Structure formats: C-alpha cells, structure tokens
Amino acid sequence: MRDLGPSTGFIQSTLLQRKLHDLVPGGAHTYARGDDQYPEGMAPVLVRGRGARVWDADGNCFVEYGMGLRSVTLGHAYQPVLDAVRDVLDQGLSFSRPTELELRAAEDFLAPLPGADMVKFAKNGSDATSGAVRLARAYTGRDLIAVCAQPFFATEDWFVGALEMNAGVPESTRKQTLRFAYNDLGSLRALFDEHPGQIACVIMEAATALAEPEPGFLEGVRALCTERGALLVFDEMITGYRWAYPGAQEFYGVRPDLACWGKAIGNGFPISALTGRREVMELGGLRTDRARVFLLSSTHGAETVSLTALRAVIRAYAEHDPVAVMEERGRALADGVNSAARELGLADHVAAVGRPSCLIFTTKDAEGRPSQPFRTLFLQELLRHGVLCQSFVVSAAHTPDDIELTVEAARAAMLVYGKALEDGIGRFLNGAPVAPALRSRAAPRRVR
Incomplete structure (x- = not known):
C-alpha cells in the first residue's frame, strides 16, 4: 500500500x-x-x-x-456531458438575447417538479438562495428571515451575519436573521409568536447527511408557513439529485413555495437555479403590477455550456439511476x-x-x-x-x-x-490540526 x-x-x-x-x-x-x-x-x-x-x-x-x-x-469528466458540451462550443457561448436553449433547459428542469412553475438560472448557490430571500421579502412585505440551524446557505450578508465569521456585516443586518432548530417545530413556532407578521420566509434543507425529518416535521413546517403567511424555501443544493431525482421535496412529498438548486445539476459545471410558484416568481418579471424585484440578473446565468451540461445531466438521470x-x-x-x-x-x-x-x-x-x-x-x-x-x-x-x-x-x-x-x-500527527473553515480568526492555522 x-x-x-x-x-x-x-x-x-x-x-x-x-x-x-x-x-x-x-x-x-x-x-x-x-x-x-x-x-x-x-x-x-x-x-x-x-x-x-x-x-x-x-x-x-x-x-x-x-x-x-x-x-x-x-x-x-463524465463523457456524455462532455460530448454534449463539445457539440455546443462552436455555436457561441453568450449572446445579447435569450437562446432557444434557455427555453429547452427550463422545460427539462421544471418537468419533474410539480408545483414549480418557473425557473431562473444562475451560477452559484448563493445567487439562488439570496434571490429567494429577496423575493420572499417583496412578496410578503416583511424583513425577517427564519433560517434552520444547518451549516450553510449563502455568502450574502443576510446569512453570513449569523455566522461566527461575520466581520463586515452590519449589526442591523445580523438582527434580521433568526435561527430555529431542525426537527423542533416548537422552536419555529416560537419565532413566529415572538415576531408576529414579520417573518418573510423559512429557509431550510429538508434533510442533511445526519438528520432525517421526524414524522410530521416537514408537513408541520409547511402548515405553519401557510398559517403565518410566510414562504417556505427549500435549499436543495445537496439533496437535489442526490437524495432522489429531482430532490428532497419529491422524496418527502412536501412542496415548498421556492426551491434553490445547484451542485449536482451541472455535474461540476457552474449552474444553479431558483424555482417557484408563478405568482411569487413573476415579481421578478414583466407580468406584474406590483413593485418589481431585481431577481438574478446575470451576464453568465444562461451561457450555453452550463445549460447544455444541465440538460445532459438530466438525460443521464432519466436513462440511468x-x-x-x-x-x-x-x-x-x-x-x-x-x-x-x-x-x-x-x-x-x-x-x-x-x-x-x-x-x-x-x-x-x-x-x-x-x-x-x-x-x-x-x-x-x-x-x-x-x-x-x-x-x-x-x-x-x-x-x-x-x-x-x-x-x-x-x-x-x-x-x-x-x-x-x-x-x-x-x-503520530505531523503539524497542527485542521481548523473550522468559518472561524473568526486565521489562528490556529494562520499562514506565515
């Protein structure tokens, strides 16, 4: 060895x-x-x-x-995805108008997602989750965000402010993010009771590597959000295309209002997605009389390589398991x-x-x-x-x-x-131990 x-x-x-x-x-x-x-x-x-x-x-x-x-x-270097990408390279990558590929990719991605009417593509998970938060705030007219006590949701201030590594985030922003415990519906209900009419959305992973939802928990979260007028956002960055195809909402049978996708949907190619109900998503479009939401406007959000990779990944999941x-x-x-x-x-x-x-x-x-x-x-x-x-x-x-x-x-x-x-x-150990990635100081692994 x-x-x-x-x-x-x-x-x-x-x-x-x-x-x-x-x-x-x-x-x-x-x-x-x-x-x-x-x-x-x-x-x-x-x-x-x-x-x-x-x-x-x-x-x-x-x-x-x-x-x-x-x-x-x-x-x-999964060959079917690479072959599909090579076929599109000679046709151009980025244009000043939408491509037919954007339509086909949206159709493919939404097809297995009952309850998700629209999609917006982007490049990383933080784009999608932060877009969901902005949509929820605009749709509900509320400011506070209830975040499940799970490892990571975004690089934006609304989430980073709740971490130990939060230098540069205003204190006022930190106070807008509230935490509740997974598999503890009472802790979420307490937030709603403490901040009546102020919570725009609940954002969470339906499950994690070490935590499965207890019977009735996800259903209870769904019902509580509906009852209190908040949107339910599922972060499917890890669960999507890994727990099941398409993701945890299908596996557990609970539908969110918005869902955020990334990672496996491109098999390494840079693509993420925000999906949701039409009446919410349209706040970022041109079919609304309400104040418009600045939603995921990205130069490279719909470049042809990553959308082609996405479609090839979807085909792989349809043809294999x-x-x-x-x-x-x-x-x-x-x-x-x-x-x-x-x-x-x-x-x-x-x-x-x-x-x-x-x-x-x-x-x-x-x-x-x-x-x-x-x-x-x-x-x-x-x-x-x-x-x-x-x-x-x-x-x-x-x-x-x-x-x-x-x-x-x-x-x-x-x-x-x-x-x-x-x-x-x-x-037996050579050198200093590893350290938490999101700690507040470079020590104990400060580089000299």
Missing part, C-alpha cells in the same frame, strides 16, 4: 499552495477547499480527474470523496469501514455515518469526544494510502474497486489511530 509522506509526496503541491496564498486570499476560492482543512504539508493541488480518481501536481493518484463539494455525482448507485456504494463503504473499526476495537472512535449517498466520518479522542487532532490524523493516514476525503460522500462513478481500496486505507489509518489513542497523538 502506498505511503505518501509529507516530506516526499507533496513537494510540488506545497510549493503551489504557497504561491496561491500570495495571490488568492485564503489560498483557495472556497473556504472548504483551504489547506487549513488538511494536514500540514499534505494538501494536494490537483491537476485532473476522471471518474472518482484525481491526480495532483506531484503525480499522486487518489480516490476522491466529496467530489467537488458534492457537485459531481456522475464522476469527473445514479442515486441508486450512490446509495449502494455508500452502504458498501460504510459497512466496510465500520466493520474494520469494530474488528480493531475502534467503533467508539471512528465510524462512517449518515445517508449512504452523503456519508461523513466521525473521529473521537480517548474520552469519546469529537477531536480535530484525531480527524487530522485520520485524514493524514488516508492521504498516505491514496484516499482524498473530508467526508465519505460518494458519486455514481465510485467503483467496487474504489470502495475496496478506501476500506483498506481506512483500516491502515485506524491501525495508526489506535496506537495514537494508546500512546498519545503527538508521536
């Missing part, structure tokens, strides 16, 4: 990462991609990918998980990792948990507490043995061989993990 030590296996990647820090704040364009999320000296800078494998600047090959922050469900493959591969991975953990006496410390298509792993210290140092050690040893992962989120491109290699790598990592529990982690 491979051993890519920090002193020998990541020389070019480390040099490139230093140069990235000179030119790009944080050394990456997404905080979750930062080298502070990886062991020191072991943050691969990637050069290509195919299927579920990626290669870095040093020529190392890894089985990758997370797959473009959960955006690549069909695999890197990527969700079923992801569920199967995820179950095999979880079974293998958890079986190895039990055999090594580490089941209380390391585990693959969550929905099979969206697995994460736990890393706990000798006292059974979640541990960043032990997470870093586990990442370090997985990297040594050819697995690149911040999670165990699979794609439909992961093969049984990929899963087998990963289980073997996890077993090897757990052998070191067990020794670290017994002898202390200091002997």
Whole structure:
C-alpha cells in the first residue's frame, strides 16, 4: 500500500499552495477547499480527474470523496456531458438575447417538479438562495428571515451575519436573521409568536447527511408557513439529485413555495437555479403590477455550456439511476469501514455515518469526544494510502474497486489511530490540526 509522506509526496503541491496564498486570499476560492482543512504539508493541488480518481501536481493518484463539494455525482469528466458540451462550443457561448436553449433547459428542469412553475438560472448557490430571500421579502412585505440551524446557505450578508465569521456585516443586518432548530417545530413556532407578521420566509434543507425529518416535521413546517403567511424555501443544493431525482421535496412529498438548486445539476459545471410558484416568481418579471424585484440578473446565468451540461445531466438521470448507485456504494463503504473499526476495537472512535449517498466520518479522542487532532490524523493516514476525503460522500462513478481500496486505507489509518489513542497523538500527527473553515480568526492555522 502506498505511503505518501509529507516530506516526499507533496513537494510540488506545497510549493503551489504557497504561491496561491500570495495571490488568492485564503489560498483557495472556497473556504472548504483551504489547506487549513488538511494536514500540514499534505494538501494536494490537483491537476485532473476522471471518474472518482484525481491526480495532483506531484503525480499522486487518489480516490476522491466529496467530489467537488458534492457537485459531481456522475464522476469527473463524465463523457456524455462532455460530448454534449463539445457539440455546443462552436455555436457561441453568450449572446445579447435569450437562446432557444434557455427555453429547452427550463422545460427539462421544471418537468419533474410539480408545483414549480418557473425557473431562473444562475451560477452559484448563493445567487439562488439570496434571490429567494429577496423575493420572499417583496412578496410578503416583511424583513425577517427564519433560517434552520444547518451549516450553510449563502455568502450574502443576510446569512453570513449569523455566522461566527461575520466581520463586515452590519449589526442591523445580523438582527434580521433568526435561527430555529431542525426537527423542533416548537422552536419555529416560537419565532413566529415572538415576531408576529414579520417573518418573510423559512429557509431550510429538508434533510442533511445526519438528520432525517421526524414524522410530521416537514408537513408541520409547511402548515405553519401557510398559517403565518410566510414562504417556505427549500435549499436543495445537496439533496437535489442526490437524495432522489429531482430532490428532497419529491422524496418527502412536501412542496415548498421556492426551491434553490445547484451542485449536482451541472455535474461540476457552474449552474444553479431558483424555482417557484408563478405568482411569487413573476415579481421578478414583466407580468406584474406590483413593485418589481431585481431577481438574478446575470451576464453568465444562461451561457450555453452550463445549460447544455444541465440538460445532459438530466438525460443521464432519466436513462440511468445514479442515486441508486450512490446509495449502494455508500452502504458498501460504510459497512466496510465500520466493520474494520469494530474488528480493531475502534467503533467508539471512528465510524462512517449518515445517508449512504452523503456519508461523513466521525473521529473521537480517548474520552469519546469529537477531536480535530484525531480527524487530522485520520485524514493524514488516508492521504498516505491514496484516499482524498473530508467526508465519505460518494458519486455514481465510485467503483467496487474504489470502495475496496478506501476500506483498506481506512483500516491502515485506524491501525495508526489506535496506537495514537494508546500512546498519545503527538508521536503520530505531523503539524497542527485542521481548523473550522468559518472561524473568526486565521489562528490556529494562520499562514506565515
């Protein structure tokens, strides 16, 4: 089994990462991609990918998980999508008027979405969620937003103000975002009671990797929004095309007023979407007598490459069943990792948990507490043995061989993990532990 030590296996990647820090704040364009999320000296800078494998600047090959922050469900360089994109390249990318392709893409995307009458395409998830918030405020005439206590919804002030990393967001804006607990209808009802007639919308993920809705919860949220005059917004960035086709609203049978899409709908190509009921969406159009909403006006929102990729992804989901493959591969991975953990006496410390298509792993210290140092050690040893992962989120491109290699790598990592529990982690961990991506200070992984 491979051993890519920090002193020998990541020389070019480390040099490139230093140069990235000179030119790009944080050394990456997404905080979750930062080298502070990886062991020191072991943050691969990637050069290509195919299927579920990626290669870095040093020529190392890894089985990758997370797959473009959960955006690549069909695999890197998925040929049918690339073929469709190549066919459109010679026809031009961006024009001064809409194209027929925009109509066809809208028809394709809306077809499996009962209750969604209109769509607006954009480039990233924050475009869609922030557009939904603005629409909801205009439609209801209210200012406050009720946000479920889930990890991330947007890079805009309305959400970032509620994070620890909120420098630059006015205090007045921070006060407009309210939090409620998942699977706790009472906490949401309390917000409505405390702020009567002031909440424009409730925005949430219908489910997460670790949290399924309890019986009646989503239905209760839907009923409460209707009763109190607020819009229900589902964030389908992760659940869309991963929980089911098209998404969680279909899987759980609860219809939102607005829904936000991204990630898997382009299989890595930059595209997001906002869908919703006609009477709400038309506030951003020309068929309304009400004050118009400035809604997702984007130079590149409808460029032909990403819309073509979207249509090709939809065809792939119609012709195959990527969700079923992801569920199967995820179950095999979880079974293998958890079986190895039990055999090594580490089941209380390391585990693959969550929905099979969206697995994460736990890393706990000798006292059974979640541990960043032990997470870093586990990442370090997985990297040594050819697995690149911040999670165990699979794609439909992961093969049984990929899963087998990963289980073997996890077993090897757990052998070191067990020794670290017994002898202390200091002997085994190279460098400082990883740190939360959205912390308020660069320390403890400040770059010198």
